[in-house]
Amino acid sequence: MSKPHLNLIIREIKADTLGEEVSDLLEKGARMIYTSGVDMGVRGIQVNYYFCFDHHEPSQHTILRTYLDRKNPVIHSVTPVTSQADWSERELIEFLGITVEGHPNPTHLWLPLDWKEIYTGEKPVAHPDTERINTAPPVKPLKDNIVTLPLTTIPYGPYHPAFIESNYLKMSVEDEVVRKADLKLGFNHRGIIKLMERRDYYKDLFLAERVCGICNTHHSLSFAMSVEDLAAVEVPQKAQMARTLLCEMERIQSHLLSIGLIGDLTGFRTMLMHAIRIREEMQDCLEVVSGQRVTHGLIALGGIRRDITENQTDFILSKLKIMKKSVPQFFDQCQSNDVLMGRLKDVGILKRENALKSGAIGPVARGSGLRIDVRKNSPFAAYEDVDWDIVTENGCDCLARIKVKMRETLMSMHICEQCCDKIKIAPSSLAAKVNELPCGETISRSEAPRGELLYHVVSNGTNTPAFVRIRVPTFINARIMLELIHGCWLADVPAIISSVDPCYSCTDRVTIFKGKEQSIVDMRSLGGRR
């Protein structure tokens, strides 16, 4: 099996010419994936702009790189050129202290609104008599652009049934139309990227797995892929097939859950229960193959850790046979429900041009008729050897996104069957040995259930990576979700959220934050309303 080669061009440019270079690349048809910043010490702050051309030519990637002065890091914003850089630049502002000139909305996204007071202000002093510390929130009203608007503000979260994870969505509402919405993240922040820098590659594999619960195989797989690329190791065929199988099984269970959640959030809870009942078959399969239901831990550097035996593949095939009956039946029932279809149709319309412009990925892009899928565009694992095709819908609304997920589930089941057959006849070697990791850097991408996943791993020749940067699908799609919420009815908000299916615990780990010893964050200060 020939390993698809990843074409990566790294170009170092001056910070002044950045805007021209970026618009030049975008004119050529590139998609901007991410912007990351790393403090490199003496060389200054390294800022990387990741571009990919793979929806035109397979496996083409470019990184634009600049170095900024550490004492006075100033960069000109490219957000006016492309909105895809919006959140990444806000991340630079917050976590590296870079001044981004000309950014349209340089507000806090992850850190609390009064974080400066919390971390740089004076420590609260105990009262001399009672020895009590005044823990009341600061009296000074916090700056928040939404609260100052002459509209009604409706908060969702931090803990709200419409969100599975904790985050905070604030909407300004006029009558019942949402005029403005803003998201605040950072409740699940764990500093995983920073932790990766001081653990060796084998430990990082398990750490990457714990970024997200529901797409854990994709996380560990992309980390393993980038390390294999650094070490120039050829992964055996059986391992490639097993990885493909595991990814697709995970996609099935993730999609089934997200389809069920749509029903739950739009007031059709029976649908969730049925989705979970059907999903249980897939969870059984995953448990048989990997031993565990959630964190599978099957992927190793250079291959897989445990063999997939013939008995196990037979078990999966028998379960798939049951699912081939029950899943289309379930989808039929969902689509025959007029109330549900009425709530989803023509809601949250993301037109094709807008999707391309804002850099939508995953089912969101495919629901708008874009053929964007990493599995086809820059194939990884064994996706080249399997018969399948990208699923697209032209509806552009919530319903189209759900239909994409439904058809993708069926497609994944088709892929799983082929993988099961091919694993049986594959040669039995499981993993190639990773002996040495030379200095170098690579990116690796994979298609998680929610969209593409980007890992940028830099090795400095030691047993720990120099740095790791992760871009998760929700990072892009959640911003698009906010755009969709603007101007829609308040009652449609849960439908839009669930159709985009954001995963915030993935997104929150991106942040790099070296706090001081005092790490108490007043939850109430995040809202900014008292």
Add this chain to the structure above:
Amino acid sequence: MNTIGKFKAFGELITNVFRNPVTVRETFGFVAKNFRWMPRRDADKCTGCGACNERCSSGATNITDIGTERTISIDGLRCIFCGRCADVCPEHALELTIEPDTEEEKKFRSELLKTTGDVGDTCVRSLRGSDEDSEVSFKYTEQINVSYGSEEKNPAIDTTLKLQRCTVCGEVMPVTEKHLNVIMERVLKNLKPETAAIVKKDMELYLTTCISCRRMHSLEWNTHPRKFT
């Protein structure tokens, strides 16, 4: 299609009334062969080399040297059940399976297998439905609770091994006696018996000497005449 779908949905509701419960208690519902649970260390096999401690990604394994003794323990609450320690252990002393430990458990497990039947080697099939089965499964969970959940028995089972003393200066080395013996046996096993007899003395001296003593005496030892046949 809509009307047909509605009828189908109605049929689904009716079948739902007679369907067995989908969710069952995890400990007995479905036990896969690869299921990874509490790491169990075979104290007889363990040499205290520290390979598991080095590779553990969550810091669950602990190795502490106090005086002339080394204690090896596993913190069950920190363990993430990744199974890396079991992969890495050179003596295969660690295991992360649900395999029974005590005699009683073993007996019970075999009974359970008889009653439920085995699907190939992959799994112990789920117990759903009849009362007899639930009784059996209840027993099974009880057994597991006895061996793991009770407060008296700490899940972190410690082993203590003696540390090696340097044969030259007499200081304590950060290596256990057992570990050195195992290494020696393994090396000598691959040699011819005549060669092994000659090498053994040198190896013993070399292994049981601390690093600073090795440095001091290295010249002397390197010039020491050896005869290999």
